[in-house]
Amino acid sequence: MRLHKNLCFAVIDGLTLIFNEGQYADKVIQQLLKRDKRWGSRDRAFIAETTYDIVRWKRLYAEIADVKAPFDRDNLWRLFAVWATLRGIKLPSWKYFESTPTRKIKGRFDELSQIRKFKESIPDWLDELGVKELGESTWTKEIAALNEQADVILRVNTLKTTKQKLKALLFDNDIESESIKGYPNALRLKERANVFQTEAFKNGFFEVQDASSQLVAEFLEVEPGMRVVDTCAGAGGKSLHLSALMENKGQVIALDIYDNKLKELKRRAKRNGAHNIETRPIESTKTIKKLYDKVDRVLIDAPCSGLGVLRRNPDAKWKLQPEFISEIKHTQQEILQQYSRMVKPGGKLVYATCSILPSENRQQIDNFLTSENGKAFTFVKDQNILAYQSGFDGFYMALLEKNT
Template sequence: MTDNISTRELSLQMLIEINEKGQFSHIVLKGVLDKYQYLPKKERAFITRLTDGTMEHLIELDHIIDLFSKTKTKKMKPLIRNLMRMSVYQIKYMDSVPDAAVCNEAVKLAKKHKFGQLSGFVNGVLRNIARNINDIKYPDVKKEFNKYLSVRYSMPEWIVRKFIKDYGNEKTQEILAAFQSGNSISIRVNTAKCTPSELKDILCDEGVCVEEIEGLDYAFVISGFDYLNSLESFRNGLFYVQDVSSMMVAEYAKPEHGDHVIDVCAAPGGKSTHIAELLNGSGFVEARDLTDYKVSLIEENIKRHGLSNMGAVCMDATVFNEASVEKADILICDLPCSGLGVLGRKKDIRYKMTEQSLDGLAELQKEILDTVHTYVRKGKKLIYSTCTMNPAENEENVRWFINRYPEFELETSKQMFPKEIGNDGFFIAVLKRNGR
């Protein structure tokens, strides 16, 4: 450790923030990693894996603990609960960490936080789990298929049921396995500043491993670097980190020279900057979002990418704007959604969402589409997209929209599943407004 900073202590504090105080894991993790950037790469990697991994396997870890502990995880003190979870994760998934070290460090942390009276319990349960880790009993796959998938892939059972209802048993297991298969980092070249071949050379000079993506000559998968801000190429805005599935929005939009584009829910601006770059300095992209903070994120990306044909505006997509009527050649509606497609990256979303929240989001999407559809010029198009796999938010909303507004016709749509195109599940529909 460096400067007496305990990586396990940092992970424990983050897990408490996420699981007990409702904070979002990606925000908490980024905040800690930014604060402790001076730590060696190996230690930051340990913090990331331990925190992310514990979140990813939370239901499974609770299942294992409950098999060996008379006090079930739900009844434990919050600090002990999260300490046990991260310790069992190390025992089961981090072979490089000796089980004895895991148990000893857990006892030290319990004592440090004034739970010395529970140190014997922590030590005893963890050592028992370590001895039996290869013989853990899971729900019977034939008798309790839904529960088995829930525990095996740490997915709330109601989401498992929903996926099975929408996509069947086999596809559901494929989706859940894809979420746990790890995520690559894909980037999009800022063609306003450099060519793909130039960026590839620059990244290689920075010691980054670069892999080309078939069919997208402006995108790469990168690995082998320390952290993004350590790369001068990133700080200079030569590329944007974006999942390949998200890049498909601009691919489907196919902007033409001089197009005026409105993106009604644009933050942080990945899709908008992509389209602005494809316009090659022509036209204009008006990127809107609800709050000053979100607009500041867009403005930061506009500046970093050096885009002169793009601007950011604070505007509520649910409030009609008369000045926008028939102004857009392309209207981007990448709307707030349940995020069922990004559960592989944002591990904690699955534990925070409810069935009721899905219904509310589908209604919000309809409200926004109701409000903004007239912004599309006749003969031009609306791109509707979400980062979810939920027919109510995707295909059913498209059918509802076409029935309600028959001047629009569906040109094409696609539901992308995790690892099919990029890491994430994603939905895109292209709707053309008829007339002249």
């Protein structure tokens, strides 16, 4: 591979914003890719994948390069040199790479790869937490899986098309995809591609959604004609899936504290042809109280540490703090206590997170079921998805039924 200066400069600029200014990697990369209209798909892929790679392996590369945050531009070029050297890319004779100790880089990599916190490039506290919650063996396998690049998975919008028709449409655009056993509406791309430019996407034939995430709406056991609430809907990936499973019949009420996210859901729902979704911003507790004992199904896709989706958000490793995890557990329990009251007798509730920590998952359910509000529910089943076992994001979901 030959390195091009303008593409490398874009990566260094992106890393400056992510590491030193705390900006989110996905937003930074979106902006970088708009910088030069002459860049082709390979150029864009290089910028996105290289930036994500260096973000993912920040601790390992910084240790090898012997640099510490905050990183000035010289230090960022050193991180870049480590990335290139470990990939066998010949460094050009630019001033940024003068006296790069190639042999020493490989030696340090071999040495540090014996220590998990460096090998998997994670903070000490996160390594300790993973061992405490999952055990040494499971954590070692799981954090390795969470450092792999995620596949691009599509969810077929069955309101508008079928899996076979979408597969054929994508093939006409030189995008090859394959079905995944056990995931009825999922297609996995054989190679990464910008699917958002396709007519199929613009016509609402699919959404990009990880395979594990696609299991959540199905876990809720919805049927056409029901009244369903998605309590932490955000931009609505699961609301859209619920609408499709309900064949546009009945009502999906999408709630969120962020009105701007619900506006994005409205745009997506229109594109998807999902006409039974109603958005309601949570402006006070009245929004919730009006629905007490009136809903067939409630989905609580709870805010969480997001440790199950590190493959997609590698910068979360550096933004996440142990205090946040303690605080989010209180929030999760409060949401369970309050939002569960919307379920009518005989109705069902799903609590889900994209976390792999038992303390955010089954322990929250156990705590809820022993509480006053929780005594009205019966535990039906749960599913714990780990990335190293499934090959997809880490997720948890539990199904509860309200007693009649």
